[in-house]
Amino acid sequence: MRTTFVLAAALIVATALTLLVMIGTDDSEVPGTTQPLRALYAIDPPFAFLDRTGRVTGVAPELLRVLSREAGLGEIEFVHSDFGQLLHDLAMGRGDIVVNGAFVSSELMQQVRFTTPFARVSAAMLVAAGNPRGLHSLEDVAVRPDTVLAVIDESVELARAERAGLSRSRIQRHGDTPGAVVAIIEGRADAFVLTDVSLRYMLANSGFTGIEMATPFVSTRQIGQPDRGDPAFVLRLQDEALARRLDQAITAFVPSDDYLELVMPFGVGAVNIPAAMPDTR
Incomplete structure (x- = not known):
């Protein structure tokens, strides 16, 4: 979802x-x-x-x-x-x-x-195949100033990213999942955070290649933002x-x-x- x-x-x-x-x-x-x-x-x-x-x-x-x-x-x-x-x-x-x-x-x-x-459902992260940036949490993205995070606009993941310390300039908003996935494939974004159910379904049914779920993904509980939904x-x-x-x-x-x-x-x-x-x- x-x-x-x-x-x-x-x-x-x-x-x-x-x-x-x-x-x-x-x-x-x-x-x-x-x-x-x-x-x-x-x-x-x-x-x-x-x-x-x-x-x-x-x-x-x-x-x-x-x-x-x-x-x-x-x-x-x-x-x-x-x-x-x-x-x-x-x-x-x-x-x-x-x-x-x-x-x-x-x-x-x-x-x-x-x-x-x-x-x-729980949070999960999509990255390029092989996870070249070594990203396993929102905090990993936040502490690397040259990384960009893709999210769905008006989603709870957007709020979580901001609470993790990412500036708005490093958060790439997309209207739907395919747009965010293509951004990862094309190298315009380094990670995409969504629910585990949504990302698993997308990987199994979309036909996209060159991407994978970050394993493990450490979802830190934030005040007012639980790590599951x-x-x-x-x-x-x-x-x-x-x-x-x-x-x-x-x-x-x-x-x-x-x-x-x-x-x-x-x-x-x-x-x-x-x-x-x-x-x-």
Whole structure:
């Protein structure tokens, strides 16, 4: 997943979300019951992407299809957005749920409602084959003034890089994973930090060569930035009834063999099942 959202996005959507909460909604008007559930997504393999036929697929869309049936919801209408605009589009009412797995964060809980997490992922680093710069952590990149780090724009990895001491001039922002990977291959960047699930899936399915995951990768825990993430769906604060339905479905389905059968083709395995479900409300 990719996903992850930088906490700065809260500044963009806070005012709009506050207004929407003030308006409120009735529990009988649960999104997805009488009208299609509008699911916002951005291209972020393996969490959300298009297959060869143009169908929206990935860990999160396939999981949402199952959970929607279990929660008594109806049709899902997928709405494409840019990664950095997902929360803004949710606040503006262009969708009812953000599909890309967003990391549960106490800061964003003031503006949005997270469902129960549906996975657990860790940070990882992509480097050129052979790891010529000997990079095994964000700190390794930070102490080498001639190195450049690639990240996805508006991602939690961007915030982690800044907290590790990298100046903005040494952080190369990309709109998607392929762009960042090409930067490594062409030598315009020295490392690319993303989730372990996303990088493994990319290496196995993209056809890119001349790159590898840095092994070992030492992910130092930073204040306010844990070294792993718990992806969850994101809803508006007022959609408590929808959250309850999805939470019940997630709690019943995620630990099951059916869950693993559904997500394993996307590189998610038993190690990625959340060990403990944090309080998301």
